[in-house]
Amino acid sequence: MNAISERFIKYAKVSTASDPDSSSSPSSKRQFDLLRILETELITLGLEDVFLSGTGVLYAKVPGGIPGDVIGLIAHVDTSPDSPGEGVNPQLHTNWDGQPIILKNEVRIDPAECADMLRYKGGTIITSDGTTLLGADDKAGVAIIMETCKWLIDNPSIRRPRIVVAFTPDEEVGRGVDNFDVDRFGADFAYTVDGGEVTEVSSETFNAWSANWKITGREVHPGSASGSMINAVRIAGELIALMRSEEMPENSSGRDGYDYPLSVNGNTGLAEVKVILRDFTTEGMVERRRRMEAIRDCLSALFPGSQIGLTMKEQYSNPGEILKKDRRLVDFALRGMRLSGIDVQEGSIRGGTDGSRLSFMGVPTANLPTGGELFHSRREWISEEGLSIALEGLKNILIIWGEEL
Numbered sequence: 001m002n003a004i005s006e007r008f009i010k011y012a013k014v015s016t017a018s019d020p021d022s023s024s025s026p027s028s029k030r031q032f033d034l035l036r037i038l039e040t041e042l043i044t045l046g047l048e049d050v051f052l053s054g055t056g057v058l059y060a061k062v063p064g065g066i067p068g069d070v071i072g073l074i075a076h077v078d079t080s081p082d083s084p085g086e087g088v089n090p091q092l093h094t095n096w097d098g099q100p101i102i103l104k105n106e107v108r109i110d111p112a113e114c115a116d117m118l119r120y121k122g123g124t125i126i127t128s129d130g131t132t133l134l135g136a137d138d139k140a141g142v143a144i145i146m147e148t149c150k151w152l153i154d155n156p157s158i159r160r161p162r163i164v165v166a167f168t169p170d171e172e173v174g175r176g177v178d179n180f181d182v183d184r185f186g187a188d189f190a191y192t193v194d195g196g197e198v199t200e201v202s203s204e205t206f207n208a209w210s211a212n213w214k215i216t217g218r219e220v221h222p223g224s225a226s227g228s229m230i231n232a233v234r235i236a237g238e239l240i241a242l243m244r245s246e247e248m249p250e251n252s253s254g255r256d257g258y259d260y261p262l263s264v265n266g267n268t269g270l271a272e273v274k275v276i277l278r279d280f281t282t283e284g285m286v287e288r289r290r291r292m293e294a295i296r297d298c299l300s301a302l303f304p305g306s307q308i309g310l311t312m313k314e315q316y317s318n319p320g321e322i323l324k325k326d327r328r329l330v331d332f333a334l335r336g337m338r339l340s341g342i343d344v345q346e347g348s349i350r351g352g353t354d355g356s357r358l359s360f361m362g363v364p365t366a367n368l369p370t371g372g373e374l375f376h377s378r379r380e381w382i383s384e385e386g387l388s389i390a391l392e393g394l395k396n397i398l399i400i401w402g403e404e405l
């Protein structure tokens with residue numbers, strides 16, 4: 001096994017699921033288990049100003065580098081709470097023959113359902129045993145950054161920019177940079193290493209809003225309800241019926257956005273409906289919000305006596321416009337990945353990353369691949385070769401920055 005895979009597997013075995021129901025920071029104490037390992041490793045490697053905050057953000061600086069822009073590298077230590085994350089037992093599938101991989105519990109990884117898996121035919125695929133997720137999202141990113149730090153320390157003569165690193169908690173519950181200290185980090189530009197297949201460098205994410213509905217009806221005994229009951233459950237049903245099914249996630253892909261009814265809870269007196277809105281463009285998002293308001297007005301008219309509350313909140317924004325202002329961040333990433341032999345394209349993440357918010361906090365941030373796929377599930381996989389390509393790509397990117405500064 002190569003060094004990057006060994007390092008990845010070591011981190012994957014540490015349980016770090018975040019917890020959407022907790023309001024503490026980090027949302028789960030177990031994230032400190034990996035953060036403390038990384039803290040010790042960074043100090044041992046010889047990084048400077050290693051600092052682990054009480055809220056679970058780990059910062060460090062690589063000594064040396066030429067004056068000019070400081071480049072930051074970021075990965076998150078938590079894994080998705082959507083799939084079991086306790087007791088990850090990584091499996092190596094060597095000489096993979098290109099056929100579906102079957103794990104425990106009939107968990108089946110089919111290359112036909114993956115964007116870029118057959119690239120690794122004949123190589124080694126790493127999966128969980130089928131009972132948990134693997135956690136390549138984002139332990140692969142953590143491992144790639146740690147190996148890069150080791151390479152930088154071992155090769156002090158390489159001409160390269162000043163480099164800082166940070167490991168964040170709670171990315172999977174949307175709170176990765178809630179307590180992020182941009183000044184302490186000290187980067188002018190950054191890369192999150194939190195992407196999927198090696199063929200994509202992401203310079204865009206969705207614009208994201210939540211639309212939370214609170215529908216108040218009128219409870220009356222059903223036997224004597226005629227003419228007086230207002231049923232919030234029925235209004236909630238009507239609300240979803242008024243949303244456009246062609247705009248829902250199951251019917252959208254590529255650069256489409258979506259309106260997604262996430263959950264419905266309630267009874268006659270009170271129903272709550274959670275909806276999320278996603279769009280790559282600002283105009284598209286304005287239109288989606290306008291549609292929610294139109295539905296509210298329509299429901300108010302259809303159900304006199306009800307109260308239809310709609311609260312919309314911004315969750316994160318597409319940093320695409322910010323990244324266009326200085327193309328070096330993305331262009332050097334594309335060049336660096338191409339140097340490692342990959343036909344890489346600039347892409348858009350159908351989601352968000354810590355980088356979407358960091359870009360608006362003053363650190364323009366693009367996203368680099370890790371090589372993994374099928375994240376947040378027990379089918380998640382990554383390959384030894386993919387990890388190596390992503391690592392070589394990142395090293396090339398830093399060398400290009402050094403040449404261009």
Ligand SMILES: [Zn+2]
Pocket residue numbers: 076137138171194
């Ligand atoms: Zn991630």
